[in-house]
Amino acid sequence: MKKSSGPRRGRPALALALISSLLLVAAACGSGGGTSGSTSGSSSANASKCGLGNGQKATGAPLTLGAIVTKQPGTDFTGITGMTQAYFSCVNDNGGINGRPIKYIVETEQTDPQQVAALATKLIDDDKVLAIVGSTSLIDCAVNHTLYEQRGFNVIVAGVPFACFSTPNIAAVNMGPYYSSEGAAQYLVSLGVKTMVVAGANVPGGDHDISGVTAIAQANHIPSKGAFLENVPISDAAGIAVKLTQAAGDGGGVVLNFTPPEGLKILQAAEQQGLIDKVKWAWSTPGNDASVVQALGPAWNGKLGVNAELNLVDSTGPDNALYQKITKQYAPTIPLGSFGQMGFVAADIITHTLLGLPDSQLTAQGVNAAIRQIKNFKTDILCKPWYFGDLQQHVPNNADRTVVPQNHVFVQKQGCFDIAPLQGNNLDTIRQTEKSQGLNGT
Structure with missing residues (x-):
């Protein structure tokens, strides 16, 4: 059974029964029995379910939640909020939050700071959201973290920029592109690469997102041969593939940090030009996606290490x-894929938090106070229990896996490992606080 020291509601296991697949889905959303660090071979006698799991539509007064998500050419994170909405739909079909449905307002943005600031104010002041959950934006954390601090909102996101991991009122279910790219570089180190090169999307914060790769190379005395930012959508994947492999040289390593469609363009171009075996390849978490592995041919079997912040899909x-x-x-x-899993985990966390609260605490103040108290939230999708806690920086997801393609599916290559602490990435301090506050059982 999932356990959290925040407000929770007991969850009986589902009895085995002969029911249709539709009813199985409808009665299955929102409660878990996994343990941390599970792999594709793990299982549990406790089934997960949506909310109350009673198969009855919620009809009471809605509880409103909100999110801000980037959707623009070359960068589309709406699959994350789409999955959060799907989870809430399942909850609403199974009794909601003690009879009350969840209303989810998702605002899309195009990396305009004024637009993003206005959307956060709208959600809080006009829409009266109880909490902000599942936001995935290139600039929301940087633009709005001060507002969230001033208004007492503890925001659960799938983080992108470093501000999502270095401010007191935002905690992410993922570790974001900076830490994930670092994890991808750690994989290349384990392969003994002679040099290292990294490429990422030319978006706000993109330079910092890939900076951990260079730092990992330097820490392991591996020559860094370049950090490249590419405009998205990518229009010359072949040229990028050639540039990266030439920069790395034979026996070098290449780390990619792109969304699934863009990174896939580079890999397919590399295959077409016979470049797969020129270097060792790695990709940050967005590559852990069914659309990617299904598109890659057998030539890539075992030859691409994807840093998976969440479990095998x-x-x-x-x-x-x-x-x-x-x-x-x-x-x-x-x-x-990982994006969908991020949306699921964010929805799972807030659903169980809401189910554990009395009606009198279902206010913005009450819900955000409860979010701050979440710790030891166990799910088989993450390597370690998740928490929010009282920290100045939040990286609750700081250990993950490496997966590789094998005949159109990903298989685990490396089990859960810690992302390396580096100067400026706060992981040493965060892990010390995890232990002192008992946040995730470490």
Whole structure:
């Protein structure tokens, strides 16, 4: 059973029964029985379920939550908020939050700071959201973290810029491109690469997102041969593939940090030009996506290490099994992948927090106070229990895996490992606080 020291509601295991697959999905959303650090071979006797799991539509007064998400050419994170919405739809079909449905307002943005600031104010002041959950934006954290601090909002995101991981009122279910790219570089170090090169999207904060790769290379006395920012959508994937492999040289390593469609362009171009075996390849977490591995041919088997901040998308723990079922029933157009898992985990956390609160605390003040108290939230999708806690910087997801393609599916290459502490990445301090406050059982 999932456990958290924040407000929670007890969750009986589902009895085994012969029911249709539709009813199985409808009765299955929002509660888990996994343990931290599970792999694709893990399982549990406790099934996960949506909310109350009673198969009855919620009809009471809605509880309103909100999110801000980037959607623009070359960068589209709406699969994350789409999965959060799908989870809430399943909850609403299963009794809601003690009879009250969740209303989810998602605002899309195009990296305009004034627009993003206005959207946060709208959600808080006009829409009267109780909490902000599942936001995934290139600039929201940087633009709005001061507002969230001033208004007492503890925001659960899928983080992108470093401000999502270095401010007191925002905690992410993922570790973001900076830490994930660092993890991808750690994988290349383990392969003994002679040099290292990194390329990422030319978006706000993109230079910092890939800076950890250079730092990992330097810490391991590996020559860094370049850090490149590429405009997205990518229009010359072949040219980029040649540039990166030439810069790295034979026996070098290349780290990619792009969304699934853009990174896939580079890999397919590399295959077309016979460049796969010229270097060792790695990709940050967005590459852990079914659309990617299904598109890669057998030539890539075992030759691309993807840093997976979340479990294998076909892992069999109860939470990930529920994620797969909800996707099939409520969001069939969203590919199975890390982005969808991020949206699922964010929704799972807030749902269980809301279910544990009395009606008198279902206010913005009450809900955000409860979010701050979340710790030891276990799910088989993450390597370690998740927490919010009282910290100046938040990186609760700071250990992950490496997966590699094998005949159109990803398989685990490296089990859960810690992202390396570096100067300026706060991980030493964060892990010390985890232990002193008992935030994740470490």
